[in-house]
Amino acid sequence: METDHRFTRDIDVVLLEQISSEQMDLLNQYQVNNNMQGVLHVPPMEEVRSRMRPLKVQFQCMEVYLPHPHDLIFSKLLGRADPRDIDDVIHSGILDKVDLDQLTEEYNDYVQYTLNPRHCPDIESIIHEYKAKKRK
DSSP, X not given: OOSOOOOOSSEEOOOSSOOOHHHHHHHHHTTEEOXXXXXXXXXXXXXXXXXXXXXXXXXXXXXXXXOOHHHHHHHHHSSSOOHHHXXXXXXXXXXXXXXXXXXXXXXXXHHTTSSOGGGSOOHHHHHHHHHHHHHO
């Protein structure tokens, strides 16, 4: 896995229940936002939630769930297709943790339901570049 990663400036969350505007303001002070819910149209949020797994750390006032690796990849590739996000998928090591055939099948299924499928990157090209990088 590469050691030189691009760091995020915020933490994207999916809120499982409604919170007050005061609570949201507090989260925003620490760069925690729920913008992912507005960006990720596919897969449906219900599917994303059903695949989340709890983080095995005890917090006093909240539960933290992690997205399935496929959903994290989809959040980076389906929609705006920022070249930095494509690079993150190829170089972060996340593709080491998934079944590439299953990922490809799901991605190609979901891409047809995006707002603009022609702007979504080709998953086969991404996987090809990932495999080429891995062979080096």
